Amino acid sequence: MVLILSDDEDYSTNMVIDWLVYFKAPFIRINPTNAIHVKEISIGKGGYNMAFEVRMLNGEKVHIDTSKISAFWYRRGVFNMNTQCLPVTPDSYEVVNEINAEIRSQNRTLSDYFNFFFKHYGKHLGSYNDNMTNKLSNLGIAKSVGLDIPETRILNEKAAVTAFLKQYKKLIAKPASQGIYF
Numbered sequence: 001m002v003l004i005l006s007d008d009e010d011y012s013t014n015m016v017i018d019w020l021v022y023f024k025a026p027f028i029r030i031n032p033t034n035a036i037h038v039k040e041i042s043i044g045k046g047g048y049n050m051a052f053e054v055r056m057l058n059g060e061k062v063h064i065d066t067s068k069i070s071a072f073w074y075r076r077g078v079f080n081m082n083t084q085c086l087p088v089t090p091d092s093y094e095v096v097n098e099i100n101a102e103i104r105s106q107n108r109t110l111s112d113y114f115n116f117f118f119k120h121y122g123k124h125l126g127s128y129n130d131n132m133t134n135k136l137s138n139l140g141i142a143k144s145v146g147l148d149i150p151e152t153r154i155l156n157e158k159a160a161v162t163a164f165l166k167q168y169k170k171l172i173a174k175p176a177s178q179g180i181y182f
Helices: 011-022 090-120 135-144 158-168
Strands: 002-005 027-030 035-044 047-055 061-065 071-074 123-125
Touching: 002 011, 011 027, 035 090, 047 090, 071 090
Parallel strands: 002 027, 002 071, 071 123
Antiparallel strands: 035 047, 047 061
16 A cells, blocks of 8 residues: 655645546555544564554544555645644643644654654655755756756846747746646
């Protein structure tokens, strides 16, 4: 089974899922809006494994045993751990704030471990840690190691864009950052 972590309604993920459905490949998609409840994390002589439930938006709970995951695709998003913070009242402000800080810390640790686990054990594509790389830096690195890259310009004046278009006839325009789909 393929486990996918993506943002809700991400167009690219939806297109890949269409192909998975077409090829009847089993998959589970997790989005940041799906709460994760960890059942067990095992690290020991028997290897590494995790069991957790994912609460889907329709209320369904999907049990996931990572020993059944054949591949993981990190597209976007974060693992949303299901540990709720406590409500703060005027009488309990200091104590509850400390407890909530600890809960957030535990959630961060679990989320970090999920990212580590899927990056290091088994087949994976993408990584949370590699998600926010700089496109321009990546092009510079590719060029520095001898890879062919497309002629790239960041232009802020219409005349410069027009001149570049005349020289190359076709352009692919991309934002320097992640961008959005329309």
